[in-house]
Amino acid sequence: MSNKIYFTPGPAQLFYTFEEHLKRALSLDIPSISHRSSVFIKTIEETTEALKELLELPDGYNIYFLNSANEAWDRIIQNLVEHSSHHFANGAFSKKFYDFAKAQNKSSTIHEVSDGQVFTDWTIPSEAELIGITKNETSVGFTITEEEIATLRKNNPDKLIALDVVSASPSLSVNFTNVDTAYLSVQKAFGLPAGLGIWIVNERCHEIAERRASSTSIGSYRALPNLKKFGDKHQTPETPNMLAIYTLGKIAKDMLQIGLKRLRNDTIYKATLLNQAVESHSELEHFVTSKNHRSKTTIVANAKNAEQIISSFEKKEIIIGTGYGKYKSNQIRIANFPTHSKESVEMVCDLLKEVK
Amino acid sequence: MSNKIYFTPGPAQLFYTFEEHLKRALSLDIPSISHRSSVFIKTIEETTEALKELLELPDGYNIYFLNSANEAWDRIIQNLVEHSSHHFANGAFSKKFYDFAKAQNKSSTIHEVSDGQVFTDWTIPSEAELIGITKNETSVGFTITEEEIATLRKNNPDKLIALDVVSASPSLSVNFTNVDTAYLSVQKAFGLPAGLGIWIVNERCHEIAERRASSTSIGSYRALPNLKKFGDKHQTPETPNMLAIYTLGKIAKDMLQIGLKRLRNDTIYKATLLNQAVESHSELEHFVTSKNHRSKTTIVANAKNAEQIISSFEKKEIIIGTGYGKYKSNQIRIANFPTHSKESVEMVCDLLKEVK
Numbered sequence: 016m017s018n019k020i021y022f023t024p025g026p027a028q029l030f031y032t033f034e035e036h037l038k039r040a041l042s043l044d045i046p047s048i049s050h051r052s053s054v055f056i057k058t059i060e061e062t063t064e065a066l067k068e069l070l071e072l073p074d075g076y077n078i079y080f081l082n083s084a085n086e087a088w089d090r091i092i093q094n095l096v097e098h099s100s101h102h103f104a105n106g107a108f109s110k111k112f113y114d115f116a117k118a119q120n121k122s123s124t125i126h127e128v129s130d131g132q133v134f135t136d137w138t139i140p141s142e143a144e145l146i147g148i149t150k151n152e153t154s155v156g157f158t159i160t161e162e163e164i165a166t167l168r169k170n171n172p173d174k175l176i177a178l179d180v181v182s183a184s185p186s187l188s189v190n191f192t193n194v195d196t197a198y199l200s201v202q203k204a205f206g207l208p209a210g211l212g213i214w215i216v217n218e219r220c221h222e223i224a225e226r227r228a229s230s231t232s233i234g235s236y237r238a239l240p241n242l243k244k245f246g247d248k249h250q251t252p253e254t255p256n257m258l259a260i261y262t263l264g265k266i267a268k269d270m271l272q273i274g275l276k277r278l279r280n281d282t283i284y285k286a287t288l289l290n291q292a293v294e295s296h297s298e299l300e301h302f303v304t305s306k307n308h309r310s311k312t313t314i315v316a317n318a319k320n321a322e323q324i325i326s327s328f329e330k331k332e333i334i335i336g337t338g339y340g341k342y343k344s345n346q347i348r349i350a351n352f353p354t355h356s357k358e359s360v361e362m363v364c365d366l367l368k369e370v371k
Numbered sequence: 372m373s374n375k376i377y378f379t380p381g382p383a384q385l386f387y388t389f390e391e392h393l394k395r396a397l398s399l400d401i402p403s404i405s406h407r408s409s410v411f412i413k414t415i416e417e418t419t420e421a422l423k424e425l426l427e428l429p430d431g432y433n434i435y436f437l438n439s440a441n442e443a444w445d446r447i448i449q450n451l452v453e454h455s456s457h458h459f460a461n462g463a464f465s466k467k468f469y470d471f472a473k474a475q476n477k478s479s480t481i482h483e484v485s486d487g488q489v490f491t492d493w494t495i496p497s498e499a500e501l502i503g504i505t506k507n508e509t510s511v512g513f514t515i516t517e518e519e520i521a522t523l524r525k526n527n528p529d530k531l532i533a534l535d536v537v538s539a540s541p542s543l544s545v546n547f548t549n550v551d552t553a554y555l556s557v558q559k560a561f562g563l564p565a566g567l568g569i570w571i572v573n574e575r576c577h578e579i580a581e582r583r584a585s586s587t588s589i590g591s592y593r594a595l596p597n598l599k600k601f602g603d604k605h606q607t608p609e610t611p612n613m614l615a616i617y618t619l620g621k622i623a624k625d626m627l628q629i630g631l632k633r634l635r636n637d638t639i640y641k642a643t644l645l646n647q648a649v650e651s652h653s654e655l656e657h658f659v660t661s662k663n664h665r666s667k668t669t670i671v672a673n674a675k676n677a678e679q680i681i682s683s684f685e686k687k688e689i690i691i692g693t694g695y696g697k698y699k700s701n702q703i704r705i706a707n708f709p710t711h712s713k714e715s716v717e718m719v720c721d722l723l724k725e726v727k
Contacts, residue, residue: 021403026610028403037393046564047377047384047690082438082566085592085609092591118591202610208402210438210566210612235448235474236441253441254382254558256566256612334403 020359023336024153024182024313024350030206031354036265037258045261050254058257060249062264069185069267069275072215073192079242080255081212084181086237087198088115090214091145091177094224094239095196097231099123100177101143103159106130106152107340108179113147130342131155131303131315137167145175151183153203154339156315156348157303158183161190168193175219185270186282186312186353195219201263204312206354211259214242270353278353285351285360286311292364298371302346314349320371321347327370333363376715379692380509380538380669380706386562387710392621393614401617406610414613416605418620425541425623425631428571429548435598436611437568440537442593443554444471446570447501447533450580450595451552453587455479456533457499459515462486462508463696464535469503486698487511487659487671493523500579501531507539509559510695512671512704513659514539517546524549531575541626542638542668542709551575557619560668562710567615570598626709634709641707641716642667648720654727658702670705676727677703683726689719 021028040046048054063078072078081087092100092115102113104127116123124140131152139146146167151158168176178194180187182203191197196216202209216239224239233239236252245252270278290309293299299316303309318324321338324347328335338346349363377384396402404410419434428434437443448456448471458469460483472479480496487508495502502523507514524532534550538559547553552572558565572595580595589595592608601608626634646665649655655672659665674680677694680703684691694702705719 016397016403017400019400019403021400023403023405026403026406026613034397041372041390044373044375044377046558047372047375047379047382049379050382050565082612083609089591089593115591118588118594120588200610202402208612208614209406209610210615232474232476235445235471237445238474253439254556254565256438256564257382258564259566 017332019332019334020355021334022349022355022363023334024348025200025203026209027203027350027352028206028354029208030266030269032266032269033206033262036262039265040258040261045257050257051250055257056249058261058264059251062260062267063249065264065267065271066213069270070189070191070215071275075218076191077216077221077243077246079214079216079246080251080260081198081214081237082210082256083212084179084198084200087212087214088112090234090237091196091198092116092119092121094227094233095175095220096121096123096145097227098144099140099142100145100147101126101139102147103134103149104128105132105134105155105157106149107154108181109147109149109152112149112179131157133305133308134163137170139171139174143174145177146171147177147179149179150187150189151179151181151310151312153182153313155302155342156310156313157308158187158310160307161188161193164193165190175223182312182350185275186279186351188279191215201259203350204352205263205266206352207259207263207266211256211263273353281357282311282351282353285355285357286314288360288364289314289349289351292367296367299347299367312351314351316347317345318347319345321345324367324370328363328366331366333366335363373688375688375690376711377690378705378711378719379690380704381556381559382565383559383706383708384562384710385564386622386625388622388625389562389618392618395621396614396617401613406613407606411613412605414617414620415607418616418623419605421620421623421627422569425626426545426547426571427631431574432547433572433577433599433602435570435572435602436607436616437554437570437593438566438612439568440535440554440556442568443570444468446590446593447552447554448472448475448477450583450589451531451576452477452479452501453583454500455496455498456501456503457482457495458503459490459505460484461488461490461511461513462505463510464537465503465505465508468505468535487513489661489664490519493526495527495530499530501533502527503533503535505535506543506545507535507537507666507668509538509669511658511698512666512669513664514543514666516663517544517549520549521546531579538668538706538708541631542635542707544635547571557615559706560708561619561622562708563615563619563622567612567619629709637713638667638707638709641711641713642670644716644720645670645705645707648723652723655703655723658698668707670707672703673701674703675701677701680723680726684719684722687722689722691719
């Protein structure tokens with residue numbers, strides 16, 4: 016890696032042990048051994064177990080490997096939605112999940128509020144089979160609260176709830192019992208290269224997929240019953256991104272070694288520093304107005320001189336993110352992931368004070 | 372990498388320059404930079420151009436990045452087949468493409484002959500929109516000839532032809548003008564870690580996908596019109612396996628540097644050595660009886676003592692493949708990919724003489 020430190024919200028800074036694990040994977044010939052070998056079956060099992068522990072998954076929740084969060088949107092709709100899903104959107108990524116449903120010709124519905132604003136209408140259309148929500152809307156730095164998710168679950172016991180935990184897990188505490196399916200990509204908070212997605216599903220998802228499969232097509236190699244058939248043997252239907260599965264498992268174990276409590280306390284501590292730095296800066300203001308809903312992993316601020324700030328940081332070899340999409344030139348985004356040390360975050364805060 | 376040399380037909384030995392390019396990618400922060408940055412757009416463009424040259428693609432053929440050949444089967448059916456496809460199968464992988472079509476509820480048909488046998492009936496049902504053929508059936512070491520593909524093209528000008536070039540390209544000369552779409556995964560002849568698939572499509576595929584998209588769903592982020600929309604800008608819809616795209620481009624350039632003619636002549640030379648070693652061995656016999664159809668990249672032989680042979684090789688740190696599926700214990704498979712030097716193949720042949 017270069018001397019630069021990436022505070023971009025994804026692709027992001029690699030986890031600080033990544034290169035070491037990658038070297039070890041190569042010395043073990045992980046990319047050359049058979050994906051059906053006992054060594055690799057053990058690798059899948061270890062990675063899956065480490066992830067379940069790190070994410071504090073309840074019993075009965077399974078983990079499958081996809082290639083991106085985009086694919087998770089695709090497969091969730093394909094496997095689990097017959098006619099309609101309902102989506103909560105206040106930013107680019109939450110909106111995209113709805114777009115994916117429409118692309119599959121579902122008569123899905125959306126409650127869309129302005130970017131970064133709190134949701135005002137929690138009514139779910141009766142025809143919706145699945146509700147799509149986003150724990151951390153990376154594009155604008157909005158976090159849905161655990162209370163909101165719990166209430167949604169309570170009020171909709173019969174519908175599936177799908178939670179996007181991209182750039183949220185494992186940094187934030189998420190009660191997965193409140194949702195039926197969740198997904199993430201590893202190039203955010205896990206600090207791995209892009210190319211692997213994680214799909215979490217519970218028994219209800221399996222039942223629905225099995226039932227739907229008897230009367231319609233829910234895909235081929237990544238139809239949920241097929242993922243389960245292979246997953247039960249700690250295998251994947253296809254030759255997967257073996258290097259990523261290996262290194263993800265090692266990084267998950269490193270994070271468990273650090274300790275979940277410490278990892279999350281550090282996340283809160285660093286977020287507090289970054290938030291204070293934004294608040295005390297004359298040219299910056301938080302984009303998300305509701306304090307309770309401000310992301311702790313993706314700090315997003317309006318900045319008149321965003322480009323100037325970003326380029327000042329770049330001169331110091333610190334890369335912070337631009338705003339997403341239409342906010343590219345008037346926002347900055349700063350990621351706060353497990354790989355970012357307190358010291359490096361303090362450095363970012365000090366630098367922020369210097370630049371206008 | 373360890374001292375072992377993998378002659379397994381995939382996952383396989385990494386290309387000998389892979390680690391060097393991987394190190395360079397990490398020093399350039401390829402996994403941390405934005406996948407929308409000019410640096411990465413240039414990377415995609417360079418990789419695509421190198422691949423087009425290496426595969427000698429005709430004008431009007433585009434390359435898109437998927438995650439595996441499994442995904443190519445999935446997307447080809449989803450994008451290009453309304454009702455029916457017709458498949459030629461004489462091994463596990465050619466059969467699987469048909470299974471994928473059936474999983475998507477297509478009324479597809481199959482001409483299936485015994486494993487490794489030549490196809491006898493080239494009649495194509497009139498309702499078939501697409502014909503699936505396999506250049507190199509990796510499971511049994513059967514290669515379809517260029518003449519057979521040319522005749523199929525000539526006799527079926529109005530149907531799409533999809534060619535599986537997994538473990539065939541870039542080692543074998545393939546005339547892509549005879550097919551409309553083709554695909555491969557990089558963990559075979561290209562010598563990269565698994566996790567990237569290459570999908571080649573011509574204008575006819577684009578037209579059909581566009582037309583179908585107006586009346587039905589052909590998927591979401593990897594619907595062909597969406598791949599084209601992003602591909603035309605040298606981008607991908609999602610954050611892709613950036614490390615793989617970077618290293619693939621570098622390896623494709625290395626192969627161009629070696630020279631296509633030399634790479635292919637070497638493939639033929641090494642295949643000749645391996646074939647002779649099989650023929651002169653008292654306990655081995657070629658599985659594919661038709662000499663013209665024996666694979667030059669995947670040498671497959673019946674071996675009464677397959678396990679013993681494989682373990683004798685392993686003691687010398689040379690890993691050769693078992694038979695695929697039901698042939699696991701009574702066949703050996705030896706890959707002949709660009710990363711395998713003439714010297715290492717000579718060593719394999721010498722070792723074969725010693726073991727019974």
